[in-house]
Amino acid sequence: MRTPELLLVDDDPAMIQVMAKVLHGIGRLRFATSGPLALQKMAELPPDLVLLDGDMPEMDGFEVCRRMKADPALQDIPVIFVTGMSSTAEELHGLEVGASDFITKPISEPLLIARTRTQLRVKALTDQLREVAATDGLTGLSNRRAFDEALQREWARAQRSGRPLALLMLDVDHFKAYNDHYGHPAGDDCLRQVAQCLQASMQRRTDMVARYGGEEFAALLPETDTPGAHGVATAIHGQLHALALPHQASQTAPQVTVSIGIGTFGPRALGWQADLANPDPASLVKAADSALYAAKAAGRARSAH
Ligand code: GH3
Ligand code: MG
Ligand code: MG
Ligand code: MG
Secondary structure: OOOEEEEOOOOOOHHHHHHHHHOOOOOOEEOOOOHHHHHHHHHHHOOOEEEEEOOOOOOOOOHHHHHHHOOOOOOOOOOEEEOOOOOOHHHHHHHHOOOOEEEOOOHHHHHHHHHHHHHHHHHHHHHHHHHHHHHHOOOOOEEHHHHHHHHHHHHHHHHOOOEEEEEEEEEOOHHHHHHHHOOOOHHHHHHHHHHHHHHHHHOOOEEEEEEEEEOOEEEEEEEHHHHHHHHHHHHHHHHHHOOOEEEEOOOOOEEOOEEEEEEEEEOOHHHHOOOOOOOHHHHHHHHHHHHHHHHHHHOOOEEOO
16 A cells, blocks of 8 residues: 555644654654645645644634545645634534544544544545546546546636547447457457557557447547647557457458447637537547447448547
């Protein structure tokens, strides 16, 4: 397991020193002496746990916690309040804004360690669960759910920025025949190899390839226009050709090939395909899907737009 990142937040540096001495063996420690500074550090690198002073002059811990829980990038990070107050009302307030646990000052070292470990364990399990929920079990690629989420996100970003967005739909050619000829387990293995090849063909860190379902894959290419998308598709055909997975039962070629449909979204004035009355993410999928159908009809092992 990777080293956990802890953020210790208290307006009193002496208090941070006390906690740091106790927690230094548990993870990598970072510090903030105010609410705004804490939020800034979290934005730079989301920690695995925040130990948060309730009472701070500029912005109190409750407000920091409220803001964290309203931010999708920060809301799964557990927060332990370290407070001087221990009234039921304060504790309720903390729970209402999303606190996971409480420690009262003066802190007990064993309790601080035990509660910190507990929350880090919960965080590690949450991360694991999120990872499993987003991953396709056969290929290890992102799954359909993760793809749909990314599409919503990137679609919204493209709308805001006016930058293009491309989507490739890929389908393995004559794959039913592959299964019939080589057997289903070999078919599974073939899908794994195709998946790896697709992953290796992605050109930018922000490109995402997913198993869309069955023997269909999808790639989401932010900031990519139609020529760029064609470039990626051509690279995929080339990589698969070089990989040369035998497919004796294919009517297209004696090796595994894919057909690719390209959909792009962007300002029409610049020549990108946006001729849709009410464009939404589904319309981009639909455009790529009809292009895929065209690529199949035109003879497979090719791309269409
Ligand atoms: P086309 O070139 O038109 O795409 O022909 P095709 O045979 O690939 O198309 P079809 O949709 O008829 O067949 C898809 C096949 O993919 C059928 C199905 O058994 C197989 N398949 C889907 N998911 C898996 C999987 O997880 N493992 C294996 N081994 N086969 C799968
Ligand atoms: Mg304080
Ligand atoms: Mg299919
Ligand atoms: Mg197919």
